[in-house]
Ligand SMILES: Nc1ncnc2c1ncn2[C@@H]1O[C@H](COP(=O)(O)OP(=O)(O)O)[C@@H](O)[C@H]1O
């Protein structure tokens with residue numbers, strides 16, 4: 001993790017890796033491989049997800065994904081779930097030297113609640129600072145692909161949640177908010193072109209992670 005305090009760079013801390021992308025981009029498909037690879041390198045790995053990752057967070061996830069609500073209520077709930085996740089799972093794991101791999105984190109909020117719903121970046125930044133101003137992911141893997149390809153992958157296999165049922169324009173805004181954020185991330189967010197075979201994507205992922213671990 002990147003602490004902005006005096007603990008930055010401490011050898012006793014683990015690393016925080018997040019997976020991001022539009023629904024159906026292939027995140028879940030590659031998270032297991034990454035966790036397996038990291039464990040093969042002798043690392044303790046905590047695999048988790050957002051919204052969720054704690055008993056309370058999973059209850060909030062059910063509400064967030066299914067219950068109609070005001071867009072700012074939605075933003076506040078994802079940060080509430082995140083605060084719990086940080087306190088109960090992420091921060092203790094990193095402090096004992098484990099590597100945390102999370103299926104989504106705050107970049108998703110800037111993409112979905114910011115790009116998708118239209119909440120201003122300034123408002124979300126205030127909540128971000130409040131919730132985890134001291135901690136950011138060390139590495140974020142952004143799975144990017146055209147919307148139509150992602151839709152084709154998920155449409156047949158899932159009961160679509162509140163976000164997945166949104167119009168194409170919503171998902172286009174989410175996608176471009178992610179790409180914009182990646183461009184401004186100073187290298188933290190690495191974009192993987194994801195309209196390729198799983199093997200090709202995994203090869204790119206392996207190259208990134210091997211370099212990151214050096
Ligand atoms: N590179 C790929 N090519 C074709 N299908 C894929 C690829 N990656 C994932 N899939 C399939 O697409 C669907 C969505 O993938 P998933 O990993 O669950 O996406 P996400 O977690 O990003 O929503 C799954 O059925 C998965 O097997």
Ligand SMILES: Cc1cn([C@H]2C[C@H](O)[C@@H](COP(=O)(O)OP(=O)(O)O)O2)c(=O)[nH]c1=O
Pocket residue numbers: 023024028049050051065078103104105106108109110112113161163164
């Ligand atoms: C973490 C987070 C997720 N989300 C949304 C994006 C996804 O559509 C949804 C759940 O994410 P995800 O776990 O990727 O869904 P699935 O299990 O169906 O692959 O939550 C937000 O809108 N804001 C957030 O901050």
